[in-house]
Amino acid sequence: MNFLSRIFNRPAESDSAQVAKQRLQLVLAQDRTNISTETLNVLKDEMINVISKHVEIDRANVQVSMAHTNRGEQLIANIPVVGARAPAPPAAAPRRVSTRRTRSARA
Amino acid sequence: MPGRIITITSGKGGVGKTTATANIGVALARRGQRVACVDADIGLRNLDVVMGLENRIVYDLVDVVEGRARLRQALIKDKRLPELQLLPAAQTREKSAVNEKQMIKLCDDLRREFDFVLIDSPAGIELGFKNSIAPADEVLIIVTPEVSSVRDADRVIGLTEASEKSSPKLIINRLRPAMVRRGEMMDTADVLEVLAIELIGIVPEDETIITSTNKGQPVALEDRSVAGAAFTHIAQRLLGEEVPFQVFDESDGLMERLARLFRRNQ
Ligand SMILES: Nc1ncnc2c1ncn2[C@@H]1O[C@H](COP(=O)(O)OP(=O)(O)OP(=O)(O)O)[C@@H](O)[C@H]1O
Ligand SMILES: [Mg+2]
Numbered sequence: 485m486n487f488l489s490r491i492f493n494r495p496a497e498s499d500s501a502q503v504a505k506q507r508l509q510l511v512l513a514q515d516r517t518n519i520s521t522e523t524l525n526v527l528k529d530e531m532i533n534v535i536s537k538h539v540e541i542d543r544a545n546v547q548v549s550m551a552h553t554n555r556g557e558q559l560i561a562n563i564p565v566v567g568a569r570a571p572a573p574p575a576a577a578p579r580r581v582s583t584r585r586t587r588s589a590r591a
Numbered sequence: 592m593p594g595r596i597i598t599i600t601s602g603k604g605g606v607g608k609t610t611a612t613a614n615i616g617v618a619l620a621r622r623g624q625r626v627a628c629v630d631a632d633i634g635l636r637n638l639d640v641v642m643g644l645e646n647r648i649v650y651d652l653v654d655v656v657e658g659r660a661r662l663r664q665a666l667i668k669d670k671r672l673p674e675l676q677l678l679p680a681a682q683t684r685e686k687s688a689v690n691e692k693q694m695i696k697l698c699d700d701l702r703r704e705f706d707f708v709l710i711d712s713p714a715g716i717e718l719g720f721k722n723s724i725a726p727a728d729e730v731l732i733i734v735t736p737e738v739s740s741v742r743d744a745d746r747v748i749g750l751t752e753a754s755e756k757s758s759p760k761l762i763i764n765r766l767r768p769a770m771v772r773r774g775e776m777m778d779t780a781d782v783l784e785v786l787a788i789e790l791i792g793i794v795p796e797d798e799t800i801i802t803s804t805n806k807g808q809p810v811a812l813e814d815r816s817v818a819g820a821a822f823t824h825i826a827q828r829l830l831g832e833e834v835p836f837q838v839f840d841e842s843d844g845l846m847e848r849l850a851r852l853f854r855r856n857q
Binding site for chain 1: 774785
């Protein structure tokens with residue numbers, strides 16, 4: 485029985501459970517902080533503008549998203565750096581900007 | 592010592608609040624605890640039929656609140672378990688027939704006579720939910736391992752924490768181990784990671800819930816069913832007993848995997 489289950493217990497072709505979990509993590513981070521996808525897009529554009537003044541970045545591949553962790557909600561920005569403009573800050577990508585928020589209750 | 596007031600709520604409808612209230616009530620009463628189950632779903636009462644006590648209703652919660660009946664007259668004794676009583680909801684009234692203050696007063700009266708007051712909350716986050724939460728010492732949130740249920744639960748957890756209750760505990764209901772194993776349903780760890788609250792029970796999907804509800808005999812009255820055992824474990828944990836969480840083994844999962852393999856090889 486054990487032998488049989490090991491053979492047939494292969495990973496699912498489509499792991500919809502993991503998809504559910506990831507979608508929940510994003511939607512709950514947004515629910516809890518009241519930050520919409522629209523706000524994230526605005527934030528992303530403004531961040532690109534600000535950072536581009538100082539650092540040359542790969543604009544097309546900038547990602548700004550939310551994640552929900554045990555410690556609270558995080559705003560996550562992945563900003564690939566192409567090259568530094570003078571004065572050169574240490575080239576570091578990706579970057580993490582983190583904001584601590586607890587579950588918000590908006591009755 | 593005054594009894595504990597515990598509210599069972601969910602946000603999303605139809606995930607098992609009434610079933611859980613009836614069965615945890617039965618399991619506690621079987622362990623000698625004096626239990627009052629309160630149906631706070633005014634206008635959509637169901638706890639009476641799930642417990643099999645619908646034919647004995649004379650007065651209801653609203654009658655008590657409005658002074659037409661005394662608590663003792665409205666409470667229905669369960670003949671199978673002398674420790675168990677039901678306070679039914681009014682069926683032809685609206686949620687607004689009672690307010691938070693009246694619910695607190697009512698439950699304070701009940702806790703003098705009972706070890707546990709279990710409140711079956713209506714779905715949603717409006718008046719009926721608020722009335723159910725107001726008197727609670729403890730809150731149990733029930734979810735099914737699905738996106739909409741978990742999302743709604745998160746909202747309810749936020750509202751519960753905002754009302755300065757102690758952190759609510761989680762019941763995961765209708766878990767289907769075979770689907771979990773195929774990666775088609777979130778497992779306990781996934782749900783816990785997303786909601787980040789303490790777990791108090793896992794109840795598997797179980798057909799005996801439906802057949803027992805057909806008869807008005809909660810599964811926890813007997814020891815045979817898996818769901819009944821799961822509800823009994825929740826009652827034990829409420830009483831401070833350490834009961835390990837059961838990992839459900841689903842034997843027909845193998846047959847399904849075999850069937851899929853054959854399909855793939857055709
Ligand atoms: N573990 C389970 N296995 C199988 N069926 C279940 C299980 N738990 C609940 N059910 C079924 O799901 C349905 C909804 O359950 P229940 O009435 O307890 O939910 P509820 O949260 O009280 O609903 P409402 O929001 O309408 O008050 C019922 O038909 C019940 O029999
Ligand atoms: Mg119900």
